[in-house]
Amino acid sequence: MSGPLLKLDGVSKVYPPTVQAGRRFRAFVQLLTRGSATGGTRVLDDISFEVPAGQSMGVIGGNGAGKSTLLKIVTGVLAPTTGRIESSGSTAALLELGAGFDLEYSGLDNLRMNAAFLGLSPEQVEASLDDILAFADIGESIHEPVKHYSSGMVVRLGFAVVAAVRPDLLITDEVLAVGDESFQKKCIRWIENYLAEGGTLLMVSHNMYQVQKLCRHAIWLDGGQVRAQGDVFDVTQSYLAWHERKDAAESGARQQRESGTLYRVTDLGFPAHEMTSPVLETGESLTVGLRLRSPDGRAPVVLVGLVRADGTPVYGVASDHDGLELEVRENGEYEVELYFPKLDLLPGGYAVRAHAMDPEGLRVHDTNEQEFTVSGRTRELGMVRLEHEWRQR
Numbered sequence: 001m002s003g004p005l006l007k008l009d010g011v012s013k014v015y016p017p018t019v020q021a022g023r024r025f026r027a028f029v030q031l032l033t034r035g036s037a038t039g040g041t042r043v044l045d046d047i048s049f050e051v052p053a054g055q056s057m058g059v060i061g062g063n064g065a066g067k068s069t070l071l072k073i074v075t076g077v078l079a080p081t082t083g084r085i086e087s088s089g090s091t092a093a094l095l096e097l098g099a100g101f102d103l104e105y106s107g108l109d110n111l112r113m114n115a116a117f118l119g120l121s122p123e124q125v126e127a128s129l130d131d132i133l134a135f136a137d138i139g140e141s142i143h144e145p146v147k148h149y150s151s152g153m154v155v156r157l158g159f160a161v162v163a164a165v166r167p168d169l170l171i172t173d174e175v176l177a178v179g180d181e182s183f184q185k186k187c188i189r190w191i192e193n194y195l196a197e198g199g200t201l202l203m204v205s206h207n208m209y210q211v212q213k214l215c216r217h218a219i220w221l222d223g224g225q226v227r228a229q230g231d232v233f234d235v236t237q238s239y240l241a242w243h244e245r246k247d248a249a250e251s252g253a254r255q256q257r258e259s260g261t262l263y264r265v266t267d268l269g270f271p272a273h274e275m276t277s278p279v280l281e282t283g284e285s286l287t288v289g290l291r292l293r294s295p296d297g298r299a300p301v302v303l304v305g306l307v308r309a310d311g312t313p314v315y316g317v318a319s320d321h322d323g324l325e326l327e328v329r330e331n332g333e334y335e336v337e338l339y340f341p342k343l344d345l346l347p348g349g350y351a352v353r354a355h356a357m358d359p360e361g362l363r364v365h366d367t368n369e370q371e372f373t374v375s376g377r378t379r380e381l382g383m384v385r386l387e388h389e390w391r392q393r
Helices: 021-034 067-074 107-117 122-136 139-143 151-165 181-196 208-214 232-251
Strands: 004-015 041-052 056-060 082-087 091-094 169-173 200-204 217-222 225-231 264-269 279-281 286-293 301-308 313-318 333-340 348-357 364-375
Touching (some): 004 067, 004 200, 041 067, 041 200, 041 225, 056 067, 056 208, 056 232, 067 169, 067 200, 091 151, 107 139, 122 151, 151 181, 181 200, 181 208, 200 208, 208 232, 217 232, 232 348, 232 364, 264 348, 264 364, 286 301, 286 348, 301 333
Parallel strands (some): 056 200, 056 217, 091 169, 169 200, 279 364
Antiparallel strands (some): 004 041, 004 082, 217 225, 264 286, 286 333, 301 313, 301 348
């Protein structure tokens, strides 16, 4: 199958005002007379993207970004307020737990009904029944009403049916975060095999490792709008860097020193880059340029630290540690550069913190900070890349 299995063009979703009785009535009249209501809450705004056959797309974003609403529109649970959706091929969705299950019926009855909804004939269901039951692995509970199931058992049953159907397009919404670890691994292996055989995936997840592992492309929603979309590594790394900086700002990790300090960092930047907050590749060099001022003509000590955007220290060095004494320029300021020939930081958001200290290196008088981002196509964990090699034993 060629071309996109799914295409969204300018999709928006606005919920009519429902808080006050008068506004609800006005919205009702507008819907009857004009087909739409003014005002309300906009949860999606002009969303456009394509999912070609055989590709995988991850949808990421914070709580309330519009991810679940988007999937409900894609699956037909909700209708868009504006925009157009085109889809082709068979689709199976694993959204909210228990969606599509009748809680009063047994797991076996629900299995047969859901398989029929997804396009399997009764004969195909019976032929696949043993495989479905083996994948779900819930034992005799298959004969119990679904209302007695745990959330993990519901996921097992739903995913087992989808695994038997093998749709052209699979849509998931955080379902892998519910089952136990062994079942999660089983689902991951199945999805990897499904994609290797030409399947197409649209998934929502807060787990960036799973998104990078399973998806080739990603779209980042923020406040119902597309903030970034494209290669999965570029989008997820931008999202993680933004989150780290947001958390740092909220926790007060970045502190400004009081005015009237003695030794000061008057300027901090990256001379080799035009951008104030540059984007570097893992292993790229970095030059930090500093300008400092002294109130008494004595050369200050400068301490430079690299930190993650959440404030976690990575590395620090002071000029007096390396026996460097800053030389004063004609304008009374001190200028110096710190050069890192190979910055082996893993992808994420970082900052350079420069501290002006007294000549004895005992007291911090001023602090300045500049952000930068490290990007790269890697699934390594942590903050620093260490040289390594695998050896068979």
